[in-house]
Amino acid sequence: MANVIDDETIEYVGILAKLELSDEEKDQAKQDMAKMLDYIDQLNELDTTGVEPMSHIFQVENVFREDEVTNGDMREAVLANAPEEKDGMFVVPQTFE
Numbered sequence: 001m002a003n004v005i006d007d008e009t010i011e012y013v014g015i016l017a018k019l020e021l022s023d024e025e026k027d028q029a030k031q032d033m034a035k036m037l038d039y040i041d042q043l044n045e046l047d048t049t050g051v052e053p054m055s056h057i058f059q060v061e062n063v064f065r066e067d068e069v070t071n072g073d074m075r076e077a078v079l080a081n082a083p084e085e086k087d088g089m090f091v092v093p094q095t096f097e
Contacts, residue, residue, distance in 0.1 A: 003037035005030045 010026045010033075021029060075088060084091040 003034045003041070005033045005037075009033075 007026070007030075010021070010029055013029070013033075014021050014026075079085045079088065079090070082090050
């Protein structure tokens with residue numbers, strides 16, 4: 001293990017995560033973090049020339065449809081259900097003065 005995590009780092013991570021760790025849990029966390037960093041170092045050794053960076057493992061395409069009006073102007077049909085209408089709008093009781 002080339003990466004050594006000190007006690008201060010574990011304390012700081014515990015504070016950030018709002019965790020109260022026992023001494024045994026701190027020792028285990030130090031070992032786990034060191035293993036993670038070793039794995040990252042191993043990944044950094046890979047030859048990635050010619051590999052384009054990506055943000056997702058699958059090809060992401062715009063899946064949204066175009067914003068097109070499909071039902072048209074239904075004002076007359078909607079206002080036909082209104083108890084009262086004026087100038088193409090619903091008339092409602094006044095709620096404040």
